[in-house]
Every structure is written in C-alpha cells, then in structure tokens.
Amino acid sequence: MADIHVEEFYKDAAIALVQLYGAFPRRINLFVEDIAGPDEPDEFGLHSKRHMACFGALLWLSEEGLLRYIDTIRQEALDQAVLTRDAFIRLSSPAPQALAREFGVPEEGSASSLPPSVKEDLSTHIHLIRTALRSGNSARISQIMQTTFFADRGNY
Template structure:
C-alpha cells in the first residue's frame, strides 16, 4: 500500500490534468480548493499540510513540463494555467492495450467491435484518468496517473 501523501499526489495530479484538458487550449486559474477541497488557514494564515501538498503537486507538474502558468495567486492557485504541448499529446494519445483492458470500465469494452473513433477515445490516457477518478479507487487512480505521467516518450 502506498503512502497516503503519494495517493493524494496522484489524485491531485489527475484532477488538475482533467481540468486543464477540459479547458484546453484556454488558460484557466487552477484553484487548490477545487482539487483538494476547502481549507481554512490557521490563526497565522498558514494553510494545512493537505492544501500545501496539493499546491506542491501543481508546482511539480509545472516544473516537470506538464503545464505552464503565468503566476501563482498566493498559495491558493495557479494563474492562467494551460497544458504544455507534450502533456496534451500524451493525454490524447492511446495507452497500451493491456493498460486499457486493466483500467477501463467494463461497459467501455463491449463484446461487439467499437467504431475506430470510439475505440481511440476510450483508449486515450485522458479517458483512463477520468475513468479512474470516477471509480474513486486510489489504486486505479495511481496506476492511470503513473501510466500517463511516466509513459515513454
């Protein structure tokens, strides 16, 4: 079993990538509270460890070339964030067939042959990430995010 902070990292990364993909190519503000949930700063104005971990995930995604942003809005959001070309291509590209079989919802893999366009859509990395998020199963989310972030180029 993975450490809880790693499971949260995968979930935060998945939500951020899905949000950015859904808005692509528009630039949007990525708010930590929309990803990790509400946070009340303490009496000193400091955010919780959970909030800061999510903010760190967003910064890490930027540092590793998955997204770009103009500025931070304190420690609450990334201003004008957008997927990089590499991230967009990776999310849009088909995942390996074995991974699609493992992570897809059973209804997606009907016995009857699917039209090529639909087959391509349900085999994309972004579809696998969305499906994993809908399942709310941390192992599936982690597997889908690892496959997406660390896919060979």
C-alpha cells in the same frame, strides 16, 4: 500500498490535468480548493499540510513540463494555467492495451460493436484518468497516473 501522500498526489495531479484538458487551449485559474477541497488557514494564516501538498503537486507538474502558468495567486491557485504541448499529446494518446482492457475498453478486433474511432477515444490516457477518478479507487488512479507520467516520451 503507496503512502497516503503519494496517493493524494496522484489524485491531485489527475484532477488538475483533467481540468486543464477540459479547458484546453484556454488558460484557466487552477484553484487548490477545487482540487483538494476547502481549507481554513490557521490563526497565523498558514494553510493545512493537505492544501500545501496539493499546491506543491501543481508546482511539480509545472516543473516537470506538464503545465505552464503566468503566476501564483498566493498559495491558493495558479494564474492562467494551460497544458504544455507534451502534456496535451500524452493525455490524448492511447494508453497501453493491457491497461485499457483493465479499465473495460474493448480490444482491437473484438466483437464489440463500437466504431474504431470510439474505441481509440476510450483508450486515451485522459479518458482512463477520468474513469479512474469517477471510480474513486485510489489504486486505479495511481496506476493510470504512473502510466501517464512514465509513458514513452520518445513518440512525441
């Protein structure tokens, strides 16, 4: 089992990528509270460790080339954030078949009555991330995010 802060990182990153993908190609403000939940700064105006970890995850996504933004809004949001080309392609691409099967996506050539285009859409990284988030299962979220982060970038 991963450390709790790593599981929270995967969940924060997943939520942020889903929000950005849903708005693509528009730029949006990506608020930490929308991802990690409400936060009340302490008497000195400092945010909680949880809030700062989420903000750090957003900055990390940018540093790793998965999103761009114009500026930060204090430590509360990224202003005018958008997915990068590489992130959009990665999220839109099919996940490995073994992982898609684990998430209930029918295999190619199976007796499923789903059209091939629907099967292909159900096997994309973004669909599996959304499915994992809906399940609330930390292990599933971690698994699909690791697969998404470590996907072969040579195909882009």
